[in-house]
Amino acid sequence: MSTLAAVPPFASPAGAETPSMKHQWLPFTPNREFKSDPKLFARAQGQYFYDPAGRAILDAGSGLFTTPAGHGRREIADAVHAQLLELDFTPSFLRAHPKSFELADRLAALLPAHIDKLFFVSSGSEAVDTAMKICLAYQRAKGAPGRTMFVSRERAYHGVNFGGVALSGMVNNRRAYGNVVHGVVHMRDTWMEENRFASGQPQFGRERADDLLRLIQLHGAENIAACVVEPVAGSTGVLVPPVGYLERLREICTANGILLVFDEVICGFGRTGEPFAAQSFGVKPDLITMAKAITNGAVPMAAVAVADHVHDAIVNGAPDGAIEFFHGYTWSAHPVSCAAALAALDIYRDERLFERARELSGYFLEQVATLRELPTVTDIRGFGMIAGIDVKADGAPGQRGYDLQKKLFDNGLHLKTTGDCAILAPQFVFTREHVDATVRILRDTIASL
Incomplete structure (x- = not known):
């Protein structure tokens, strides 16, 4: 049968x-x-x-x-049940619990080298807004408080919080709320007629990464904090990056002191064949957002992975005893979410x-x-x-x-x-x-x- x-x-x-x-x-x-x-x-x-x-x-x-x-994974259900009885909730403000550190270690082992500091949140939208704040905090710590602008793309989707909506480049997501947060400009998307029915990475379109250079020339690199892109633009209809496109974005960002953020809420956890699309395309960003498959969808959770140099600039630049990054959520690193994520990672590994x-x-x-x-x-x-x-x-x-x-x-x-x-x-x-x-x-x- x-x-x-x-x-x-x-x-x-x-x-x-x-x-x-x-x-x-x-x-x-x-x-x-x-x-x-x-x-x-x-x-x-x-x-x-x-x-x-x-x-x-x-x-x-x-x-x-x-x-x-797949649905109905008993391993995740059992882990959630056990965690609810062991420790159902703890705040992550001035407190923590062991599983959150264990999960951070497990994720760091999957991520590109040196992008291994994890900030936990509850949704992809929260992860994107958190990443934006981290970029601003980094630029301030580096003595560049004027770097407050962000560059995104047309046909991008970055969630539904105000920051993510401002980054998004899908018109219906922007109509009512997209201009509440100012200081976001958009590159063109990467869809081109020449690539219709292309198999894998399109051959044409690398030069569209130079839109970032054009926006730098228009607004000044000294005003731009970060460039935020999905490695594969997912919700807009699966726009695969042309050959050389992500590499060119990395080059331009590095040359101009701009952070590169990969929004991997959809791409992360094996969707592109590697743990993260950054590894599939061989391009290392400064921050990676993740959500969705982190718990196999069983419990809401998300995270931002941050490169060592970004984390260290913010944390080591703060006065002793100070809160280095004034941000967080009630549900950050929720114990049940951590238990679900650890069980999901076990499944991904073991199977x-x-x-x-x-x-x-x-x-x-x-x-x-x-x-x-x-x-x-x-x-x-x-x-x-x-x-x-x-x-x-x-x-x-x-x-x-x-x-x-x-x-x-x-x-x-x-x-x-x-x-x-x-x-x-x-x-x-x-x-x-x-x-x-x-x-x-x-x-x-x-x-x-």
């Missing part, structure tokens, strides 16, 4: 009360339309979500880039999931590329275990992508859409059979549009 044919059915417990849906306000959702035709997950196990009727829905989005080890992802990525990208023959598909991009499939707009921008996402749910496949792009981020526990099922459902659904 095939693996997919053996998917066990799940159903909601008998007599379970149906909620009213009157009171919750859903994020990033057209709430009125959703409540007229709700798409609900009731359970999850392994590679599948299940709706309340027990119908299996293949998770080709790893939740929301969060759950590469060789980063290696398995790297081994499966070639087959995954080859199969996704076969969808280019569909007349509705206008571009496909991918790297490692993430891919974006653009479909031809029909009516208002994004409407066809939204309709596609709903039809995919009905046809048994979960993924994320942004505008008219379907974004695939398979779990690392997928087999070739799961990849085949994903592409088959995609092909049939896109063809029916």
